[in-house]
Amino acid sequence: MSDAAQKELPKGYEPRDVEERWRVFWEENACFTPKPEDPDKAEAAPYSIVIPPPNVTGNLHIGHALNLTLQDILCRHARQLGKQVLWVPGEDHAGIATQNVVERRLAAEGKSRHDLGREAFIERVWQWKEEYGDNIRRQIRAMGASVDWTRERFTMDEGLSRAVRHVFVRLYNEGLMYKGRYIINWCNRCHTALADDEVEHSPQKTSLWLIRYPLEDGSADLVVATTRPETMLGDTAVAVHPEDARYARAVGKNVRLPLTNRLIPVIADGYVDREFGTGALKVTPSHDHNDWHLGRKHNLECIQVIDDKGSMNEHAGAYQGLSKEDARSRVVADLESLGLLQEVREYENSVGRCYRCQAVIEPHVSVQWFVAVKTLAEKAKNAVPEQTRIFPASWLKTYYAWLDSIRDWCVSRQIWWGHRIPAWTCDNCRKLLVLESDPATCPDCGHSAFTQDPDVLDTWFSSALWPFSTLGWPDDTPELRRFYPTSILVTAFDILFFWVARMMMMGLHFMGQPPFLHVYIHALVRDAQGKKMSKSTGNVIDPLAMIDKYGTDSLRFTLAVFAAMGRDIRLSEDRIESSRHFMNKIWNAARFALMNLEKDAPGPLDVAAAAALHHRWILHRLEELKSGQLAALAEYRFNDAAQALYRFVWHEFCDWYLELVKPDMQSESGERAASARFILWTALREILILLHPFAPFLSSEIWNVLPGNERSADLSSVAFPPQRDLAHFAEDAERMEMLQEAIVAVRTIRAELNIAPAYRLTVLIRPADAGAGAFLEAHRQLIISLARLDSLTIDPAAIIPRLSASNVAKGNEIIVPLSGAVDCAAEVSRLDKELAKLDKEHAMLSAKLANPSYRQKAPQDIVERDQTRVAELRETQGKLRILQEKFVEGLRRETEN
């Protein structure tokens, strides 16, 4: 940091000037690039995280910012604890999403992907990726993420593609990957199959049509209820409940399907809900998931009437060529004219939509590749919580429930952008070959012409391998040996199933160990309406705008301080602004310290024997902060850690300690100033270290100019400050409160009686006892300085002047003689108010203590504490009343004279 060499800080903190220099510094010095085989680090514990790879298509949104912030806090903290840390960055190719984006671009040029052809289209997507992958890289970098860029990965890069093929082939050979005909979720717009969890359900107003299906023998009509009349053309049965008396006679007979005149059987199945609709269900195995299962069970024919573009096909007879929407109206109209439409009811059901493009999903029967997940899911389930712990644990149930109800995973997608399925068919003998490398000759017939399966794999297939594929698997690499399993996965709950559960399955199956020891599931950052932000809806907030306006550290600190476990964050700009205030506060505290410190590091001094009270106090509090932070971060209580830091730095270090230290600095005594300098320097130094995981830029910048540090001092490599045993300061720290209360008492009188802050008061203190008197006497300078006094008399026998405002603090009577024009009524009512407050507390406590069972059953220390408090209150009230009476009397004599 050569150009930041002047050991002086500008007046306000300007993040923009500072941040970029540090990003460059960290990269140029390879600060976050661990060497797994470094003998010096052999003793260090490994700590690793793989980044949840953002989509190449998107911009980083505020949710990513939260995700990155939390991971970075953990990584930087782990480095401070002496661990060898690897954080692997990377991006996801996001099959459907990316293809959609590029296709939209092509559409703007009036072209479709088919105009380009597969090769050229994929080339086009790669170009897009190069452009936008860089965008995301810049944004991760902007957040200050301490990732190892030398190990950046992309789900479609060569190594990961190899891992994907390897996994596919092994699963196939193990019988866990199979090709089968099945009903799947089909998106007409994306023109591909989707996995069950890629379908989002939302309510929709529609109608329930009641249609009459005449029995073949003409004895009666069966009335079925449906929300999709157009699919009736593909009906192959009508199902009723086996115990439904209304339909008992119809079971086993046939009905004549209207509009087609096909005969279809009436079957009985317990699946049918007698209460719903008419209790008779039309069964269309080709176009409904439940009907598909029913059809399989009853060996029903499967007639597909809607094609993969959403139009009626040749099996739809007269309706062929119509869109499914047009077919619906025509079918309904035709039924009505035939008198077969009994009723139309208003109805609301939920309709499945594509999670990428929101188009309505059509159940569709086709040949797809599936992963048999039963055994994999079982392993994933059993590994939690013994091998992998989930935070917060409330997600356990959800995790188990999902794995319990999981169905085979449809992994083939009919798009072009993605990992091509490594399966070939021999052009000659039709043999299917599943291989890691392209086949040369057919093992059966010796021919060498093959056709590769045109489909690609689900994006989440490669994502599932991420924790080990990024470390070099299937090769046996030093990274893999050192850093697998990873320490923790940090992610939002919305991809718990898509991603986390599948990583667990694949990691356990292929590595024999779970992919991570801990999973921390953080909040979702929601928009102003509390709605989930998503790339496809476009309601995202650009964290870069916040960074630009308030600085990265402010954004990071805000996200951390609100990251309470298990609760969503609704982010607003004024919160980020208040974090900026905090950053600036620290900056100025540092400026003050630097003004008072000398060029070289002060000291050394025996901290455990620190002389003055305020030094002992701040050091003691600092130790408490340190152990608090260690505990909080170990349990992922980011908000607790950040909040404790905030309170300590602002309200203890700045509000009190810096003020207390001012007189030291001006002191004649060189020794006193020297020890103050050392403690100030020590406290600031450690504050910066504690702050660093949360605000890496600001802390680094200040660290860099702190006396005693080299010009290129790198805070990111500085260890967490060793803890000191300062338990013997605890009593001093407590007595500090007496001082603070006395000072506040004077300030309150000043404020409420409207005495100018600049006016130097004369104050008398009648101490509670000899001990308090000696104590206050010993620290009279601090009181004079912080309460802005002219003179201070500490004397148990001090005469109370006629007109004087007063307060009682820990039994000490604080008396401020008044002169000149004073608002006397204000003082009387102030004391009234004060007394009323004490009365209330006194009444509450004495009622409690009057209860015999309380005195009997409550823990002794609690009872004693209350008793002490009551005695204290009584004493304070007594003194305050006397002081008030004296004041009133003084007033009266004034007026008499």
Place this chain on the structure above:
RNA sequence: GGGCGGUUAGCUCAGUUGGUAGAGCAUCGGCCUUACAAGCCGGGGGCCACAGGUUCGACCCCUGUACCGCCCACCA
């Protein structure tokens, strides 16, 4: 239908093992006290959703109710 979470100051939210509540912003009063007006000092403001229960004692534990939100499964 199943599961999860929420209800605390005007707003947005914290609250570690039960000992009657805190922050930020907002608000009121006073201050350019030479680190910081992005600041300092002081004040006001809460039957902790409601009803029961356990307990000496409940924001906290248990049961139920109301409203809000999310996830999963979906009755055609």
